[in-house]
Amino acid sequence: MNVCLLTIILVLFLATPADARADKSPYSDTVRIVAESQNLRVIHFHDWTESTSEARDQMMRTDQDPFTTSNTYSYLECSDKSSGKVLFRRPCPALHAIEISKDERFIVGISNIKYQNPYQLVVFSSTGDLLKKRHVASSEARLTSDQLEHLARAYPMQFAKLKEHHRVYVSGDNYFIDFDAVESSEKAWDYLIAYMVENHLSENFNESVTNSIVWYYANKPEMILNYSGTELVSISLLDPEKQRFVIQMNE
Numbered sequence: 001m002n003v004c005l006l007t008i009i010l011v012l013f014l015a016t017p018a019d020a021r022a023d024k025s026p027y028s029d030t031v032r033i034v035a036e037s038q039n040l041r042v043i044h045f046h047d048w049t050e051s052t053s054e055a056r057d058q059m060m061r062t063d064q065d066p067f068t069t070s071n072t073y074s075y076l077e078c079s080d081k082s083s084g085k086v087l088f089r090r091p092c093p094a095l096h097a098i099e100i101s102k103d104e105r106f107i108v109g110i111s112n113i114k115y116q117n118p119y120q121l122v123v124f125s126s127t128g129d130l131l132k133k134r135h136v137a138s139s140e141a142r143l144t145s146d147q148l149e150h151l152a153r154a155y156p157m158q159f160a161k162l163k164e165h166h167r168v169y170v171s172g173d174n175y176f177i178d179f180d181a182v183e184s185s186e187k188a189w190d191y192l193i194a195y196m197v198e199n200h201l202s203e204n205f206n207e208s209v210t211n212s213i214v215w216y217y218a219n220k221p222e223m224i225l226n227y228s229g230t231e232l233v234s235i236s237l238l239d240p241e242k243q244r245f246v247i248q249m250n251e
Contacts, residue, residue, distance in 0.1 A: 027115040027211040035098040035107075040126065041081050042107055046074035046094040048116070056116045064118040064165060064181075066093045067130060078107060078126060088128030093119045099223045106131070106232055108223060114213045118165070121247065123235070131232075132249055135167065136215045138205040141177040141192040148175045151191060158188035169200070169251050176200045201247065202239040214240050 033044040048056070052073035059066060066074060071091035076098075078087045094117045095109040107124045111117060123132040143151065148168075152159040162168055167178040176199075179192040199205045199215075207213040217238040224236040226246070236246045 023208050023210040023212075027113055031094070031096070033095065033098055035100055036081065037100040037102075037104050039081055040087075040100055040104055040107075041079050042098050042100060043077045043079075044075070044092070044095045044098055044109060045077075048073070048094060048113070060116050060118070066118060067091050067133075076107070076109060076122075076124065078124075078128070087126065088124075090124065090128055090130070092122055092124075093117050093133075095122070096218070097221060099225075100126075101225050101232075106225060108225070108235060110216060110221065110223075110237070112212050112214055112216070112218065114207060115211045120213060120215065121235075123232070123249070133166065134247065135165065135178055135180065136199070136201075136205065136213050137178045137180050138199055138207045138213065138215070139196050140169075140199055141179055141195040142197045142200070143175045143177060143195055144173070145175070147195065148177075151177070151188065155186075155188035155191065158182050158186055171200050171251075174200075202243060202245045204239040204241040204243060206240070216240065217242050 028049050030047045030049055031045070035042045055070065055073060059071065068091060074092055074094050075089055076092045077089040079085060080087060092109065093111060094113045095111045096113065097110050099108040105126055107126060109122045111120045118135055119133045120136040121132065121134040122130065124130055161181055162177060162179065165181045167181055169176045177192055179189065182189045182192065205213065205215040217240055221237040225232055226234040226236060232249055234246050234248045236244055239245055
């Protein structure tokens with residue numbers, strides 16, 4: 001086999017997560033989820049069928065922001081159980097599970113949907129304020145501060161895009177870059193792929209090529225909200241292998 005061709009195949013193999021699985025067709029479900037606490041009822045609905053594909057395509061081609069009024073295919077609605085009054089209704093990403101905090105101040109939504117879904121974690125206040133949004137991938141690039149400075153200096157447009165989409169995280173002395181938002185045809189992707197590691201939150205995340213990112217134990221995530229006084233500081237849940245990991249609110 002030609003040495004050049006063999007090298008290309010090897011690079012593509014290394015750039016693909018080990019557990020990546022091919023998808024027969026794009027995700028296309030319609031889902032309605034209801035969660036209740038003592039005083040609140042929260043409903044999530046999303047429609048990922050062909051009827052909404054054009055609107056979703058437009059969102060992904062432009063700002064990748066599912067929280068605007070142009071999102072007519074997915075929402076989160078919170079209402080008062082006793083009166084039925086709607087407290088808020090907000091556009092949001094496609095979700096698979098909802099948790100209402102025990103003090104009823106926060107609503108957390110999680111999702112394993114990857115296809116045309118820029119965020120897999122959202123946190124809203126019970127008054128409808130979006131407090132956190134997070135994309136999740138099975139792999140990231142681990143950089144030192146010097147390597148991060150090089151990324152910002154050599155590829156300013158791509159770095160700005162990563163920052164805009166909240167894809168740069170700090171853990172200890174390292175920076176972790178979720179570079180899913182970078183096109184593989186761009187030189188920044190070539191730079192980042194050389195530093196690819198498993199997600200720093202857990203080594204047990206895996207994803208399919210197109211549809212799903214499996215990052216929590218779907219049967220029972222056992223979500224825990226952690227506080228410092230009255231401030232929500234982190235969210236803890238089980239990964240697919242039932243190992244607990246933590247996501248900081250201010251990461």
